[in-house]
Amino acid sequence: MSTEQTVPVPVHPVPEDAVRPEHAPEEAAPGLDYDARGVMAAKDYDAVIVASFGGPEGQEDVIPFLRNVTRGRGIPDERLEEVATHYRANGGVSPINAQNRALIAALEEEFASRGIDLPVYFGNRNWEPYLPDTLQRAYDDGHRRILTVTTSAYSCYSSCRQYREDMGMALRSTGLEGKLDLDKTRQYFNHPGFVEPFAEGLRSDLISIRGEVGDDARLHVLFATHSIPTADAEAAGPRGLAADLREQAGGAPGEVEGADVYSAQHLDVIREIIARVPEAEGVDWSLVYQSRSGAPHVPWLEPDVNDAMEALAGPDAPADEQGRRVAGFVVVPVGFVSDHMEVLWDLDTEAKETAGELGVAFRRSPTPGTDPRFVAGLADLVEERLGRREGRASTGCFPAWYDVCRPDCCVKVMRDGSVRPTTSAVDAPVRGLAEHEAGQAQGPEGADAR
Ligand SMILES: CC1=C(CCC(=O)O)c2cc3nc(cc4[nH]c(cc5[nH]c(cc1n2)c(C)c5CCC(=O)O)c(CCC(=O)O)c4C)C(CCC(=O)O)=C3C
Numbered sequence: 001m002s003t004e005q006t007v008p009v010p011v012h013p014v015p016e017d018a019v020r021p022e023h024a025p026e027e028a029a030p031g032l033d034y035d036a037r038g039v040m041a042a043k044d045y046d047a048v049i050v051a052s053f054g055g056p057e058g059q060e061d062v063i064p065f066l067r068n069v070t071r072g073r074g075i076p077d078e079r080l081e082e083v084a085t086h087y088r089a090n091g092g093v094s095p096i097n098a099q100n101r102a103l104i105a106a107l108e109e110e111f112a113s114r115g116i117d118l119p120v121y122f123g124n125r126n127w128e129p130y131l132p133d134t135l136q137r138a139y140d141d142g143h144r145r146i147l148t149v150t151t152s153a154y155s156c157y158s159s160c161r162q163y164r165e166d167m168g169m170a171l172r173s174t175g176l177e178g179k180l181d182l183d184k185t186r187q188y189f190n191h192p193g194f195v196e197p198f199a200e201g202l203r204s205d206l207i208s209i210r211g212e213v214g215d216d217a218r219l220h221v222l223f224a225t226h227s228i229p230t231a232d233a234e235a236a237g238p239r240g241l242a243a244d245l246r247e248q249a250g251g252a253p254g255e256v257e258g259a260d261v262y263s264a265q266h267l268d269v270i271r272e273i274i275a276r277v278p279e280a281e282g283v284d285w286s287l288v289y290q291s292r293s294g295a296p297h298v299p300w301l302e303p304d305v306n307d308a309m310e311a312l313a314g315p316d317a318p319a320d321e322q323g324r325r326v327a328g329f330v331v332v333p334v335g336f337v338s339d340h341m342e343v344l345w346d347l348d349t350e351a352k353e354t355a356g357e358l359g360v361a362f363r364r365s366p367t368p369g370t371d372p373r374f375v376a377g378l379a380d381l382v383e384e385r386l387g388r389r390e391g392r393a394s395t396g397c398f399p400a401w402y403d404v405c406r407p408d409c410c411v412k413v414m415r416d417g418s419v420r421p422t423t424s425a426v427d428a429p430v431r432g433l434a435e436h437e438a439g440q441a442q443g444p445e446g447a448d449a450r
């Protein structure tokens, strides 16, 4: 890999109108009340579910958890064994469940302080408490209009649509389809409550690392996110938006950084973080990727964080105009919400080790976790949907993201050629309560016809 690839290229600005009407739903689906920007009408929700990834709670959970995650996905067995060692080294326990319980406790407190009287349930995609069980419990407790907040900020199959699919599958498997509304808050990568904690973390890490290597030393900031297959990156976001971003940037995929919606969202967040950190002025930075899996011949987003560190600070790396070599890295895990295993292993263990081998200083900035600004931001998202809040906060070039996804948004065709049912989309085949009631109103024929 040449160093040129990791030197930050000038990033094209995403204009205010990046999400134009042609990316909007053409017409409202019956029973789903939203406008042309994908903003859903306020609703009287009666419960909230915090939906997350889930993780093992002990050594005996590790392999069953990994099988859940990778079911039908063609991840080689060697990769599973490899990933299992990350969990095994931590007693077979992922920190993610405890972190989510802490987030829920903080959110409950925030709700109480704002007079929001909604219970907060916990449901995971890949481990207990599983989403279908949580949904059933909420239904049995009498709840019918449920709003989901996920622990995933950006747009791509893994971070948005897969949650909506698993919500759709949960409605199907519990038989609750049509018996309750299950909606989802918007992706919040560009919400100030997500961006600001990263800025504060970067600021204090820059001050701290300068204390170690000196004020005149050359530093490099690595903004790290989860790698995804380039095909997933290409399909991320509403149909047509990536092509428009690319046309605007004047290049082909791969030629222009941020030419897919997933990367463009990250670059938008990075610019917003840097703009809030005076200490970052003049410091080079790059967007790097981590935790690649899947078959080797399938292309994923690059460069890998460790390769980027080698290229920037290895023996072949060029000095800058002042003859300085990179003396330290600050890694900002901008793709993640909490310090879970992907952060503890890939950054705090592997990337830190790479820095040690290169003989350079290393800091890893915190994720939002339970930062009060982040918790308040999530509560704001809920209040938006309850109709208790004016405006939809966002920062950067992209507008506040949609409540309802466009047709084919982040679409993934399964190996058997099928596309899974989803919730919270214009073309969602899984029906909500209102549509069910509309069908009932037409009489039994109308209901059967579905
Ligand atoms: C974009 C993205 C996020 C960020 C958004 C979000 O936060 O949701 C994320 C988060 C996470 N990924 C996690 C863990 C895993 N991800 C895997 C596999 C994969 N991730 C992918 C993407 C993402 N993943 C993809 C395209 C795959 C391969 C295909 C597939 O299988 O879908 C595998 C399988 C083994 C491997 O190949 O690594 C594991 C164990 C954990 C839990 C950590 C813990 O336990 O503390 C978390 C929060």
Ligand SMILES: [Fe+2]
Binding pocket: 226
């Ligand atoms: Fe993952």
